[in-house]
Amino acid sequence: MINTDYQDGVMTVYLSGEIDQHTSKSIRQEIDSRTEALRPNLLCLDFSKVRFMDSSGIGLIMGRFRQMSLIGGRLKITNLPENIDRIVKLSGVQTLGVLK
């Protein structure tokens, strides 16, 4: 369901479809296992193909921010479609400096 690429310490995860409580579980597991294996300096979550996201997606972002901090890396989120951007702004996660 998710595509990843890795180059020079940057791991980019291309998310797609709908992110809710049901789908976020496997997305989280997949990102975390790849992060553990690759130990990137920067994890980049690309939202361009995400059609729907509720607060489960905000939990996913906050959780990955925490995971990356633990291994001394950073998190960025990019290419937010308009409706995803609204919920991200509302959540305040941009104050963590994760917007690209």
Add this chain to the structure above:
Amino acid sequence: MKSQNYMDLKIPSKSINESFARSAVAAFCLQLDPTIAELADIKTAVSEAVTNCIVHAYNSANGEIYIKSEITDDRVLIVKIRDKGKGIADIKQAMEPLFTTGGEERAGLGFAVMESFMDKVKVTSREGKGTTVTLYKKFFRVTNEKPE
């Protein structure tokens, strides 16, 4: 506010139904001629309320969720989402942004999202009995005003 149309849904509290529930309510409200943004708002708010029933009310165990959607004569969509789960002891605290009993992977933003995306959110609850969340949104656009 007379009811002009309504839809009743009863679904088991399975997380796979989150997507079905929000899509069904969104499809029901198409008759109000919503904008894309309004549809996204409805879907997100319904998703929040239904997810809360699954995750919190029933702690991911089996239970039933009742969703009643109605449209009033003055173009208000009312969606009532009800569970017979554990209930909420302190509603005011539960609705505060970032408050969560859900642990690390929850943002505590479900109610904040519902309040921001809908016109009004009403919550009633009894411990051990269940919770009802009612979402209200008025639609202003009328079909014959739509530019073509």
